[in-house]
Amino acid sequence: MPEIVEGDRIRVTGRSDTCFFPRTERETNYSRDFDGRTSDGPFLLGSSVYGRSLRFTGRGECHGIVVGRGDVRIDVSMLGERQRFRGGLFTNGSIDVAVPRTGLRDSLVGDIKNASLLVRGDVVGDNIHLRNTIVVGNVQGSNVFLSSCVVFGAAVASEQLTLSASSCLYYHSRLLTFEGPCLMLQAMGDSAVRPSFVPLEDGEGEAWSPEVLYYPVIRRDEGHPLGNRPWAPSASARMAKLYPAADWVTVATETEGRTPDAAPVSSDRTILTIAGRALNLGALQIGVEQMAALLKISFEFDHYSDRGRREALARVRAVTTDEEYWVFANALEREALA
């Protein structure tokens, strides 16, 4: 695994099973580039990474946790490139993902296998901009922008959260914007103000109206897409639609103070809830329970033995849709699947 020092940057290529941590004080000032576009092929990092101003370019994988000081930039802007992080991304700066400029149909919304980045674990930073990314974990930051993403977890933003043709399990933010066709894997979320619904213009200039669907309803349909595809609506799309007037309610909430002696803080929150409209919750229960089982297996997967892992994947296969299985199999297994 060659490690080349170029000015104030250290470029890493090829395969390495060691962890990247500055061993001298001098090394803390270097930035690190992990380049998968060289003749050494994709970068393969078997352990964790810490560095200042990290950059991951081209194809590659990192099996450990990535902790950055400053910005983390992931460049998969060439067609066919994909990176996978199996330990999560953490930084005190910004996280930015560069992907090919395509339309919505050619992103993971059209086909989940078009995903450019797969992260198993949490993505935590300050300003986070994920594109064409699948996250099996939470995304947390001050300003979070998800574009053509699928988040099997919470999208949490202390300031602004923007879901642009994206899907998430639930959200928590102060300000929220839905851009284009979005999908809620669960009808849960809260924000300080009512969310905004704005149209989306994708990379090819095609405009998409804002629409939010509830995934467990369309999950029963053939195809089971993990994204909202307005060009090929599901048979249950009309039933799955969430309406701002009916499904987002503003309630007065009271939360505990920051210290034990502090008085409770009262505030208005806008909550996403289908409890006021959904009638046959029993029909949704199966889908919800299957997704819960899926998440549980994914969290416990590392603790299974080899035989246990095979059995777990078999259980996953039995309760998931094709796209769900593809996501979790790629997130859990060390070897990438097709």
Place this chain on the structure above:
Amino acid sequence: MSEGSCNCGGQIAALESMISRLDDRIQVIEAEMADVAQAIRELGGHLGGKIDSTNNHLKVVQAEVVAVGAALLAVKTSTEDGFAATQRLQERQTNAMVQLDSVKTYTEAVALARKGASFGKEVDERFNKAVEGIVLNRVLYDKHFGAILQEFEEKVRAIGSHIYSIWEEDFSPLEKAARVPTSAYAEVSFEVDLQRLASRSAQLDQDLEMIRTQHLDPLVALDGNFVRTVRETYAIDGAVEGDAYFVPAVVVLTADAAEVTVDRCAVAPSDAAAGEIAELEPMGRAPAISAYCASPAARERVQRDCRTRPMTEAEKAQLVAAIKRLAERGLVSPRLVPGFVQYVGGVQMSMVDGALEGRGVAVAGDR
């Protein structure tokens, strides 16, 4: 002091003897005076004229005696005063001696006590000094050892300062953020969902109860009323075994009469007596029109002779008129009449002919 005491005692004794002698002398003088007075009186008795001078002489003598007595009393008084003064002086001297003795003893005792107290104080001071010395030594020890430890840590930190800075500036905030369970963000949504579901459930219970009391119960009562009314209205008079009869019913026939759907029909038992009310029973699909006939004979006749033909417009109008007449008589709910009319006008209705003379079974009208 003893000599003074002896002198005072001697003087007192002398004075006492003098006083006693004076007392004796006074007594002697008083006795002599009494003798003189007696003698005088005797002389007075004998001497007449010399009594006054003698009396005067006696008076003078008496005055002198009195003066002597007064002088003796004064001496006695002064002697007594001197005695008392001497006694007081003696007492004072005795008290002074006692006081001096006691003061001396007290002073000695106080001195001894002071000596003991000063000794104890000195012991305390030395003990406190010893303790202070120990504390100072301990403080010095802590100070020096702390300085050594701090220097060690600073050296370690100096070697790995970049590691500490990474831990404090990068990892600690991320770890702190990761410790917040994300389920905490979903609590509000859960609570709102549960509250909405609970309120909807309560509202649903309330609505169902209202539907039951305002709609379902009246319908059930109407149904019961209908059954009772039809029974009373269509009671069988003079029924004879084997008679075939028809009652108002809604019958739906397929084109080839292969299936019959009958809403209600009346079937009299074969041994029905005159006046016995027919039992009404709902029937579903029957394999043939003949299945609902009252008796086997009628059934055979229906099977042999019944034919279906499309209902003419006149017959439809007649059926509608019959329905309206039933509504006027209160046998059919007026609210159902428009639905009947619409049904008759909208479906392909057929007449069943041939079973009996007169109308077929598809007509609801007068019997």
